Amino acid sequence: MNQDxxxxxxxxxxxxxxxxxxxxxxxxxxxxxxxxxxxxxxGPSGCGKTTLLRCIAGFETPTSGxxxxxxxxxxxxxxxxxxxxxxxxSYALFPHLTVAQNVGFGLQMLGRPKSEVAEAAARVLALVRxxxxxxxxxxxLSGGQQQRVALARALAPQPEVLLLDExxxxxxxxxxxxxxxxxxxxxxxxxxTFIFVTHDQEEAxxxxxxxxVMSAGxxxxxxxxxxxxxxxxxxxxxxxxxxxxxxxxxxAGDQATLGSGDTIVVDAKGASGSVxxxxxxxxxxxxxxxxPGAIHATVAESTYFGTDMHYQxxxxxxTFLIARLQANAANVYGNGDEVGVLIDGTALQLLAE
Amino acid sequence: xxxxxxxxxxTLPGFTAIAILAFVLLYAPIVTLVVYSFNGGNSVNLWGGxxxxxxxxxxxxxxxxxxxxxxxxIAVWASVIATSVATLAALGTTRRKRFRGQTFIYVxxxxxxxxxxxxxxxxxxxxxxxxxxxTGYSGxxxxxLAHSAFCVPFAYLPIRARLEGMDTSxxxxxxxxxxxxxxxxxxxxxxxxxxxxxxxxxLAFVISLDDVIITEFVKSAGQDTLPTYxxxxxxxxxxxxxxxxxxxxxxxxxxxxxxxxxxxxxxx
Amino acid sequence: MRGSVHRRSSGANxxxxxxxxxxxxxxxxxxxxxxxxxxxxxxxGDYSGVRWIFSGDAWFRILFERDIFDQTVSLADxxxxxxWRSVKLSLATTLVTFALGLPxxxxxATRPARSRAIWLFxxxxxxxxxxxxxxxxxxxxxxxxxxxxxxxxxIGLITDPIQILYTDTAVLIGMAYVYLPxxxxxxxxxIDRFDFNLIEAGYDLYASRMQILRRVILPIIRPGIVxxxxxxxxxxxxxxxxxxxxxxxxxxxxxxFIELQFGQGQNWPLGAALSMVLLIVVLGALLxxxxxxxxxxxxx
Numbered sequence: 001m002n003q004d005x006x007x008x009x010x011x012x013x014x015x016x017x018x019x020x021x022x023x024x025x026x027x028x029x030x031x032x033x034x035x036x037x038x039x040x041x042x043g044p045s046g047c048g049k050t051t052l053l054r055c056i057a058g059f060e061t062p063t064s065g066x067x068x069x070x071x072x073x074x075x076x077x078x079x080x081x082x083x084x085x086x087x088x089x090s091y092a093l094f095p096h097l098t099v100a101q102n103v104g105f106g107l108q109m110l111g112r113p114k115s116e117v118a119e120a121a122a123r124v125l126a127l128v129r130x131x132x133x134x135x136x137x138x139x140x141l142s143g144g145q146q147q148r149v150a151l152a153r154a155l156a157p158q159p160e161v162l163l164l165d166e167x168x169x170x171x172x173x174x175x176x177x178x179x180x181x182x183x184x185x186x187x188x189x190x191x192x193t194f195i196f197v198t199h200d201q202e203e204a205x206x207x208x209x210x211x212x213v214m215s216a217g218x219x220x221x222x223x224x225x226x227x228x229x230x231x232x233x234x235x236x237x238x239x240x241x242x243x244x245x246x247x248x249x250x251x252a253g254d255q256a257t258l259g260s261g262d263t264i265v266v267d268a269k270g271a272s273g274s275v276x277x278x279x280x281x282x283x284x285x286x287x288x289x290x291x292p293g294a295i296h297a298t299v300a301e302s303t304y305f306g307t308d309m310h311y312q313x314x315x316x317x318x319t320f321l322i323a324r325l326q327a328n329a330a331n332v333y334g335n336g337d338e339v340g341v342l343i344d345g346t347a348l349q350l351l352a353e
Numbered sequence: 354x355x356x357x358x359x360x361x362x363x364t365l366p367g368f369t370a371i372a373i374l375a376f377v378l379l380y381a382p383i384v385t386l387v388v389y390s391f392n393g394g395n396s397v398n399l400w401g402g403x404x405x406x407x408x409x410x411x412x413x414x415x416x417x418x419x420x421x422x423x424x425x426x427i428a429v430w431a432s433v434i435a436t437s438v439a440t441l442a443a444l445g446t447t448r449r450k451r452f453r454g455q456t457f458i459y460v461x462x463x464x465x466x467x468x469x470x471x472x473x474x475x476x477x478x479x480x481x482x483x484x485x486x487x488t489g490y491s492g493x494x495x496x497x498l499a500h501s502a503f504c505v506p507f508a509y510l511p512i513r514a515r516l517e518g519m520d521t522s523x524x525x526x527x528x529x530x531x532x533x534x535x536x537x538x539x540x541x542x543x544x545x546x547x548x549x550x551x552x553x554x555x556l557a558f559v560i561s562l563d564d565v566i567i568t569e570f571v572k573s574a575g576q577d578t579l580p581t582y583x584x585x586x587x588x589x590x591x592x593x594x595x596x597x598x599x600x601x602x603x604x605x606x607x608x609x610x611x612x613x614x615x616x617x618x619x620x621x
Numbered sequence: 622m623r624g625s626v627h628r629r630s631s632g633a634n635x636x637x638x639x640x641x642x643x644x645x646x647x648x649x650x651x652x653x654x655x656x657x658x659x660x661x662x663x664x665x666g667d668y669s670g671v672r673w674i675f676s677g678d679a680w681f682r683i684l685f686e687r688d689i690f691d692q693t694v695s696l697a698d699x700x701x702x703x704x705w706r707s708v709k710l711s712l713a714t715t716l717v718t719f720a721l722g723l724p725x726x727x728x729x730a731t732r733p734a735r736s737r738a739i740w741l742f743x744x745x746x747x748x749x750x751x752x753x754x755x756x757x758x759x760x761x762x763x764x765x766x767x768x769x770x771x772x773x774x775x776i777g778l779i780t781d782p783i784q785i786l787y788t789d790t791a792v793l794i795g796m797a798y799v800y801l802p803x804x805x806x807x808x809x810x811x812i813d814r815f816d817f818n819l820i821e822a823g824y825d826l827y828a829s830r831m832q833i834l835r836r837v838i839l840p841i842i843r844p845g846i847v848x849x850x851x852x853x854x855x856x857x858x859x860x861x862x863x864x865x866x867x868x869x870x871x872x873x874x875x876x877x878f879i880e881l882q883f884g885q886g887q888n889w890p891l892g893a894a895l896s897m898v899l900l901i902v903v904l905g906a907l908l909x910x911x912x913x914x915x916x917x918x919x920x921x
Contacts (some may be wrong), residue, residue, distance in 0.1 A: 079529050080527075080533055084529075092526035093521040094545075096544045109536055367832055370724075371721060371725045375721045378745065381757070384909070434645070443641065444638050449634070454635075454636065458642075461643055464650055464651055471879055472657070475657060476657045501645055502649035505642055564699060565862050570883075580751060583754075583865075599754040603751070610745065618738075
C-alpha cells in the first residue's frame, strides 16, 4: 500500500432506484488522492461529483466498490466514525449554538475535555480570522463569516481529510476570490488533504494541485490544472475547461485540411483520417489577409470585454472561430472586415471523436 | 370622489363591511360576557356597578376550587403525555422515506379530529364503565387517559410542521462531526425541535382545559372540571359567577395562545 | 442490504416511534368505537347497560317504532324530526358561516402583511376559546333580558322581548357563532395563495366585479370552500353543547338524542346505533372531502 495515498476509491458504482428506472450516479469510478494535496472534483451539476464526496464522507454507501482511508477500508463505516469532515454547501451551521460551540462540536462529540475543546475552538477561529465572534450566533454573521465558521468547524477536529462541497457557491464574486486564496492558505498551513467539489472551472484551475473532471457518473481525466487545460483527453473536457473552438479536419501526415480547404501544419503524433482540432481562442491571431499561411476569414461579430476583444470569424465554408485578442489599437477590426487568421498548429489538440 | 380613487383589484363590493360586521359579531358577545363578570348586582340581567364580587365568590367556592385544580391536573398530565407520544410519532413519520402503513398512522393520530366528540364520549363511557366495574378504580386516570388521547393530534401538528421545516442537513453535519445518533438527537434535533414541542404542548393544554363533552361522559361523581361545573350550573339560576370563571379561563387561553404565536413566529 | 448495516429500516423505525401514540389512541379513542359497534347489536339491560343477546332492534328503532299493543310498525316521527332538525340546522349553519366567512377571509387575506397577522390572530382567539364559554356569551346576547332584546326595545322596534332563546333559531345563531372561525381559516388559506394578478387579468378582459367573483375567484378557491363547509358541517351535525345550552332540552339534535339514551332513556344499544349512524355520515362527508381535495390539488 502506498503510504502517500489519503483516500483511495476503487471501482465505485452507485445506482439509485431499481430495474429499468435505475440511475447510475457513479459509474465505475477509481481515484487515488494523495496526502496533503488540494484535489478538486470538477464537473457540471449532476455529474456525480457530490455523490462521490458523500460516499467518502459516509452519507452514501456505494452500491459496489471500496473506499480506503490511509489503507483502511471505510466503505461501511458510519460518518461519525470517520476522521473526515465536511464543509457543506449550505454551511449547515447549528442555529441554536454559538460560533464557538459550533466549532467545538466535533471535539465535544469525541468526548474531549472542555478545556481542550475551548482551546481548539479559539485556535481554529483565529486561523480563519474570526477571533472576536466566538459568542455570536450563526444568523448574526454575514455569509462570508458563516462560511469561515463552517470551515473552522470542519477543521477543528483535525481530520485526515477535509471535504468541501461547493462551499463558495453562495458567495459573491469578490468574496469568492478572497476565500479562494484563504482556502489555499489554510490548506498549506494545516497540511490536511482537501477534496474540493466545484462546477467552476476557473476555481478548479487556480486552487488545485490536481483536478478530476467528471461527467455523467464517470471520471474522465485526472491531472494537474496544466494537463487538463493544455491536454484535454476528449471534447467534453476541452469544452468544459475554458473556451475552445472545435474544427473538423482531415489529416494527411502532419498536414490538416479544414472544411474550408485551408491547411495548417499540426503535430499529428501518428494519427490520421478524420479528427477534431481543439483550438483555444487565445491561440488564434489575426493578421492582414495576404500574410503567408494565413487562412482567409471575415469578421462576423466583435464584442468588447474590457481587457480584451472577442471576434467571431467566418471561414469560407461558414465555419466559425472565436478569437480572443488584447483590446489595443492594433487589434481593432470591424464587422465585415476581410482578415487573415493564423493558428499555431503545435499548440492545438487533436481529439478523438 | 370615488371615481378618483385608485382602482383596487382586491376590493369586492360589500366584503369589507361584512367582514367588519363579522368581527363585531364575534367579539361583542365575548366582551359582554367579560363586562358582566364585573357586575356588582346579583343577577345577570341588571348592571349594578363595577365590582370584583363574583370573582371573590367564585374564588371562595369550594366546588370551583376543586374543579379548577382538577382541570389543571388533567391538562398538565394530558399535555405532557400527548406531547411526548406526539413528538415520537412526528419523528417517526416525517423526514424519512414513505413506508408501509404511514397513512394508517396518520389516520389513527388524526382520528380524534374526525370522529364526532359525542361518539367518542359515548364509546369511552361504555368502555370505562366496564373497566371501572372490573377494577374498582375510579380516579382521575380515566379523564387523563381520555384527554391525552384527543390531545395527540393537536400536539402532533405543530411538531410535525416544525420537523418538516427542518432539513436533515443539521443532523448530517452532526454525524460528520462524530456525533452518534443519540448525541445527534440530544444536541441537535431536540433543541431545534423544541419550539414545535412547546407549541404542541400549549395547544394540547388549551384543548384539554376546554373539553366539555368527553369529560361530562367520562367523569365519575365529584370529578367536575371547570367546564362541566359551568355546564352543571345551567340547571340552576345563572349568576355572574359563571361569567367570572369564563373570563378567567378566557384570559388563560389568550395568554397561552399569545405565547404560542410568539414561539411559532420566532423560528429559524 | 449492505446499505442498512448500521441502520434499522426506515419503516420499522417509523412504526416503533409511532407505537406509543398508536397504543394511546387505540385504548382511549379508536378501540372503544369497536365496542360501540358491538353494543349496537345487543339488547338493552333492565336499568342501564346491555344484555349479551344479539339483536337488530336498536338499528330498527332508529327509524321505526312498534306499537306496544298491536305490534304495528310505523315511522318513528319523533326521531325523524330530530334527524331532520340536525341536518337542517347544520346546513343552515354552513350557509350562514359561508356568507359571513368568505368576505371575512377575503378581508384578512387582502390586508398588508403586518396587520394580516393581527386580524388572523383575532380570528384564532375565538377558535381556541372554550366552546362552552362562547355559547354562554351568545346566550347572554339573545336571551329575553339580553343585549339584543334590550337594544331593540330601547330603539322602539319592539315592545316585548322576542323569544329567541330555546328555539331552533337560537341553536342556529349559536352554532353559526361558534363555528364561524372554522369557515374563515380554510377560506383564508385558499385566498392567501390566490394570485391577485388573475383579477387584473379578469378586469383587463372586460369582466365585472361579480363576474370576477363567480368566474375567477370562486372556482380557484374551491378547495378552501369545500374544506370550510365540511369543517363547519361535520361538528354542527354532531353538536352537543350548543343545542343543549341554547335549545333548552326541547330542541334536541342528534348529539343530545344520543346522550339521552345513556341518561334517562337507558337504551344503550339504541344510543350506540345512533352513534354509529352519526359516525358513518361524518366519515362519509370527510371521505367526499378528501376525494374532492385530492382531485383539485394533486400536490396537496
